[in-house]
Amino acid sequence: MTRFLVPMAIVAAFALAACTGTSESPSPSASGAAPAKDVVLQVFAAASLTDAFGDIGRDFEHANPGVDVQFNFAGSSDLATQIAEGAPADVFASANEKQMEVVGDAVPAPTIFTSNVLTIAVPSDNPAGVTGLADLAHEGVKLVICAPEVPCGAATQSLAAAQGVTLNPVSEEANVTDVLGKVASGEADAGIVYVTDVARAANVHSVKLEGAADAVNYYPIGTVATSTHADVANAFVAWVLSDAGRTVLNSYGFIAP
Amino acid sequence: MSLAPITPRPGPTPGWVRVLAGLAAALVLLPLLGMVFRVEWDGFFERVTSEEALTALGLSLRTAAAATVLCLVLGVPLGIVLHRMRWRGRSLARALVLTPLVLPPVVGGLALLYAFGRRGFIGSWLDSFGVTIAFSTTAVVLAQTFVAMPFTVLAVESALASRGERLEAVAGTLGARSGTILWRVTLPSLRAALATGAVLAFARALGEFGATLTFAGSLAGVTRTGPLEIYLARESDPQTAVALGLVLVVLAVAVVVVAFRPLGRAR
Numbered sequence: 001m002t003r004f005l006v007p008m009a010i011v012a013a014f015a016l017a018a019c020t021g022t023s024e025s026p027s028p029s030a031s032g033a034a035p036a037k038d039v040v041l042q043v044f045a046a047a048s049l050t051d052a053f054g055d056i057g058r059d060f061e062h063a064n065p066g067v068d069v070q071f072n073f074a075g076s077s078d079l080a081t082q083i084a085e086g087a088p089a090d091v092f093a094s095a096n097e098k099q100m101e102v103v104g105d106a107v108p109a110p111t112i113f114t115s116n117v118l119t120i121a122v123p124s125d126n127p128a129g130v131t132g133l134a135d136l137a138h139e140g141v142k143l144v145i146c147a148p149e150v151p152c153g154a155a156t157q158s159l160a161a162a163q164g165v166t167l168n169p170v171s172e173e174a175n176v177t178d179v180l181g182k183v184a185s186g187e188a189d190a191g192i193v194y195v196t197d198v199a200r201a202a203n204v205h206s207v208k209l210e211g212a213a214d215a216v217n218y219y220p221i222g223t224v225a226t227s228t229h230a231d232v233a234n235a236f237v238a239w240v241l242s243d244a245g246r247t248v249l250n251s252y253g254f255i256a257p
Numbered sequence: 258m259s260l261a262p263i264t265p266r267p268g269p270t271p272g273w274v275r276v277l278a279g280l281a282a283a284l285v286l287l288p289l290l291g292m293v294f295r296v297e298w299d300g301f302f303e304r305v306t307s308e309e310a311l312t313a314l315g316l317s318l319r320t321a322a323a324a325t326v327l328c329l330v331l332g333v334p335l336g337i338v339l340h341r342m343r344w345r346g347r348s349l350a351r352a353l354v355l356t357p358l359v360l361p362p363v364v365g366g367l368a369l370l371y372a373f374g375r376r377g378f379i380g381s382w383l384d385s386f387g388v389t390i391a392f393s394t395t396a397v398v399l400a401q402t403f404v405a406m407p408f409t410v411l412a413v414e415s416a417l418a419s420r421g422e423r424l425e426a427v428a429g430t431l432g433a434r435s436g437t438i439l440w441r442v443t444l445p446s447l448r449a450a451l452a453t454g455a456v457l458a459f460a461r462a463l464g465e466f467g468a469t470l471t472f473a474g475s476l477a478g479v480t481r482t483g484p485l486e487i488y489l490a491r492e493s494d495p496q497t498a499v500a501l502g503l504v505l506v507v508l509a510v511a512v513v514v515v516a517f518r519p520l521g522r523a524r
Contacts, residue, residue, distance in 0.1 A: 150489070174485075178470065
């Protein structure tokens with residue numbers, strides 16, 4: 001009947017715990033970057049990282065035979081809730097610093113590994129002829145943005161304020177995916193999302209957003225304190241931070257911090 | 258009013274039935290209990306009476322009430338017609354009408370979008386008259402009606418199926434017109450089913466989330482209902498999300514208690 005998201009996230013966390021409980025594997029050797037055989041690494045990563053981390057995971061598995069990288073891609077706040085509730089994550093990569101703060105001591109030493117900037121997304125035929133930020137304030141342009149309570153919305157708000165533009169959105173969504181959905185379906189004439197979101201969306205084009213460089217969103221990553229494969233987890237984090245990882249991230253529109 | 262037959266008391270319930278019943282109750286109650294444990298009662302009242310919360314809950318109550326009226330006005334006739342259909346396609350027709358019950362809510366939202374959205378086959382036609390449904394309170398009511406109407410249809414249809422339509426046939430032979438039979442015989446005898454159907458529809462509309470999120474959007478006072486406010490609050494302030502969730506649970510329980518009162522009285 002009613003949806004109770006927090007308890008659902010908790011249930012999901014328990015379900016995950018139940019699923020991974022059986023995939024116990026021998027503890028890896030102490031040799032650091034050269035892990036032992038048959039390790040299952042649980043990486044909890046922000047949904048925006050789906051494509052880039054998919055590639056990085058394959059590369060990492062290829063370089064480390066015996067390691068099986070499994071991803072749990074979801075909104076950063078969902079992941080933070082799951083980790084705070086004890087889900088068996090080894091690595092957490094968040095789409096913003098705030099959700100990394102939420103998990104607190106669960107990830108003791110996070111590092112910024114990449115960043116993302118905002119852009120204007122329009123349906124590929126750009127029905128409202130949007131060419132920049134000023135057009136978004138026009139009467140009749142159906143604009144969808146993130147709600148100010150969430151990171152992309154907070155960034156949108158400060159960007160608009162810095163540029164002296166007042167936005168009148170028809171909808172303030174809880175995450176970028178919902179904004180993008182409204183634009184891709186043509187319900188909205190424009191939305192403000194991240195560059196990487198447009199890069200992986202169909203039927204959506206990007207229009208340059210003035211002042212975007214001043215509202216950068218930083219992505220932190222770190223090994224979870226309770227990880228049973230901390231050395232493999234550290235090796236994965238190091239891989240993401242390496243040139244190999246950075247090259248993959250950049251190819252999906254992310255920007256090195 | 259039909260007289261309920263006097264039923265003898267059932268024999269003792271087997272022990273294993275009681276055990277399974279206990280497990281079933283635990284499955285439902287434990288998550289609710291988990292939520293109650295997690296609520297910080299300090300500041301609870303402030304959280305659920307903030308401007309955002311009251312706006313969202315008020316919108317929820319208004320739209321769910323409107324959706325319930327629509328469910329009755331449209332769903333009751335549909336239940337009657339479905340029950341009286343005599344051709345072979347009846348079970349298929351019933352299955353199609355009840356689809357929103359099993360459809361994942363987001364899929365329901367997409368389906369509504371493809372019909373009534375700006376580029377949907379009806380929405381684009383409406384758009385040419387300057388009528389836009391998306392991002393309006395109308396879209397919320399439409400989404401809620403879509404997911405809630407099966408409850409009304411089902412309640413009416415199963416009530417008709419279990420009591421038969423002998424009374425209608427008798428009224429017909431006495432010369433009553435079809436309209437008179439409907440208002441004076443059929444609807445009064447369906448009172449308990451109508452109440453159940455209406456209250457279940459209201460409860461379902463109150464909890465509607467996925468279709469609204471996909472189809473209507475989320476703007477305070479216009480389309481951001483209680484469940485959408487919870488979804489948003491969870492991102493920034495989980496305690497508010499839990500507190501509002503609890504308010505919806507209490508509302509839902511109250512509504513269901515009311516829904517099953519007519520059944521209890523009929524016994």
